[in-house]
Structures are given as C-alpha cells and as structure tokens.
Amino acid sequence: MWRAITRIPKTLDSLGQGVAVLPQQFQHSQLYNNNHNICSKTNYLSLHNQASLIRPKYRMSSAKPKVVFVLGGPGAGKGTQCSKIVERFQFEHLSAGDLLREERSREGSEYGQLIEEYIRNGKIVPVEVTCSLLENAMKNSGKSRFLIDGFPRNQDNLDGWNRQMSDKTEMQFVLFFDCAEDVCVKRCLGRGQSGSGRSDDNMESLKKRIQTYNNDSLPIIKYFENAGQVKRIDASPDADKVFQEVERVFLANGFQ
Template sequence: MLLATVLLNGFKSLVTSAMSSNKFNVVFVLGGPGAGKGTQCARIVAEYDFVHLSAGDLLRAEHQRENSKYGAIIDEYIKDGNIVPVAITCKLLEQAMQQSRSNKFLIDGFPRNQDNLDGWEKEMGDKTNILCVLFFDCPREVCVQRCLSRGAAGSGRADDNEKSLVKRLDTYMSCTMPIIEYYDKKNLVRKFDASPPADKIFAEVSKLFNSL
C-alpha cells in the first residue's frame, strides 16, 4: 500500500509538471490487437475529459477518404498486416490534435515499433509531453478470439481475420514490446491485465486517473 501511494504520488507530480506547459499532453495506449484499447479509451474519455485518437482509426479513415494521397499506400500495409510508414501516421495525429480544442490526448496503437518511436520523437518530440503509457497486457489466445468474434460480428475491418491476425500478433511481439520496455525503463508504463471483462479493467484504470 505504501509503495502504491508513493508511485501514484510520483505519477501525479510528473503529470502536473508536464501539463503546466503549452505542449500537447499525451498518454500512449499500447497492447496487442483485441486487448481492448479502444474500449478502455472510450471509458477514459467519458470520465476524464481526454480526446481519444486511434492511430489505426485515423489511418483507416484516411484510407477510405476520397482522393486521399495516402490511400493506396495505407491499403497495401493494412492488408499485409504491416505497419504504415511513420511519416503518414505522425502527420495524421498532428492534424487531429491541431483540430481539437483539447490539450489532453489518448493515442492508442502508437508507437508500434522503433521507426514509429524515432519518427514521433523527431516530428512531435518538441510539441508534446508524454504523461505515461497505458499497457493492456492480454494473452495471445484471448486477443485472437476477440478479434475473430469482432470480425464475425461485422466490424468492417479488413484485418479482423485469422491470416492477418497471425502477422499482427507476430509484429506486436517483435516490434511493439521493445517500445513498451523502452518506456518502462523511463518509469512511464502503467500495466493492466486486459483479460478480465471491460468493467473490471476500467476499475483498475480509474484508480490511476483518479490519482490525478
């Protein structure tokens, strides 16, 4: 209990200091496909006045936008289960933040690899404060079942199929986990078990945000 209090107080001080500047304040949200990142982000937005920016949603919206100069490139990467070039993702994220009236953002599904991280720090490092990284840790089999169920229910996502899932999960383990470890060394990662029902997960997430 004492250790938890010390960690929460330290996190509160870090966030208070960071949010005193005029930069965009960002919480990265990471975890495997189907870990429930979007679900938890929606709950945080409703309770804590953050704006949710999904890198994947922004890329899909751009992919579907008529006359998009990035559409064909995004289509190729998504279908192959690979990561879209970071320059495109950073551009879309920055545009979304500039168009928002908020200064508190949840960015989920990004950064997903070292190239993402390098690109973010180059393009956005001086424009943002990283408050923390929420890591939703979910077993592989649970991720697969959730995504397949979502696809069967008509999610409309081209990558909610078994073939794409294998590639996405392999990419997550080989590319995204090192990014989580990088931020963990900076004491910025807050880890949550993502296998229970969404309400139970959010009860734990709320403890963190309530500490603010």
C-alpha cells in the same frame, strides 16, 4: 518603411499554444507554419490583430498538450477502454488505426492503397503518414489531453514522434493493456464476426499482426518500461473490471 522583419512569438507557433484554436484560414499562414515563422511587420500586425480576436481561448490553452500512449496487442481492448476514459476524464481519443483507416477511405488520398496494403499485412505504416494524421487531428480538436491509441508501435513510429512531436507535447505515461495472445485472437475474431468490417479481423491477417506486435511493438513497450513510464493493466477481465484499474491509474496521476 517596414524594413525590419519581425519574428512571430514562439509561443504562437507550437501545438496547443494558440494554433489549436486558430480558425481554418490561418492554418497555412505564416503564423501557423513553423518553417516560415518570419514575416514582414505589416503582415505580422495584420495577423496579430486577427489572432487577438481569439486570444481568450489561446490564453486558456497555454500549456503543452498532455499525451497518454495506449498500447497493447491487437484486440487487447485499447479502443474499448479509451471510450470509457473519454467518458470519465476529459481526454480526446485518437486511434492511429482509425485515422489510417479514415485516410485510406478519403477520396483522393495518395496514401489509400499503401495504407490498405500495410493494414492487410499487419505491417506498420511509415511514421510520416501516421504522425501527420495524429498531429493534424490534435490541432483540429482544440483539446489539450490526448489518448494516442496504437502508437508508437515500432521504432520508426517512436523516432518519428520524437522528431516531430515530443517537444510540442508532454507525454504522461504509457497505458499498457497486457493480454494473452489467445484472448486477443478470440476478441479480434469476435469483433470481425460482429461486423467490424475491418479487412484485418481474420485469421490470416491476425497471424501477421501478432508477429508484428511481438517483434516490433513489445520492444517499444519494454523501452518505456525501462524508463519507468509504463502503467501495466491486466486486460483479461471483463471491460468494467479492467476500467476500475484504468481509473485508478488516472486518478493516481492527478487526472480528475
């Protein structure tokens, strides 16, 4: 009789420590779900045996995933630089804005309308939605280095991350693309004119996005700056020039 209950080893539970490589069918199992990490020994042994099939990969990713937050005004060039970082260094790029737009367009999404309203008005979507999208994307990627672009963008984002993700990840630094407001506006309008299809690359939405950035995002950047975690990059030169600085920062922080 298996009366005793067996606690799943903690290491199998947390992000990047096995979960990222678990096949889909495990993802709602007791192995996966942090809230139900106790199961009968029979279940545990069965899951354990199946999990052992993927053990080599699990062992390789035993460290916590590394995270770099990428912040800056709307149109500062965060996405452009993230693509270059991905090309040069082994990072997975997760744009909070892209994930929200994807969720907005997903058939059957219960958040579609809410997300559209927030985006059009330049407001920050409640962190419960954004952080879950980020965590899922991290788990599904199987990678261990992430550029989290456009997040955390306000106090609610930061609090949510600290509640849900900070223990499971290692934040490296904040890459801050510093760009004058008029340059940001010009870039966003340019992006709109060249067919971004974004419902917020217009002057009316931009005014609100800039206001949100000044009121809600800058204090978060300031907070990280006071903690000595900000790498500030002048985002006004052309993209290749900006990347020279970005590359220097990553190399100086031990990334190859």
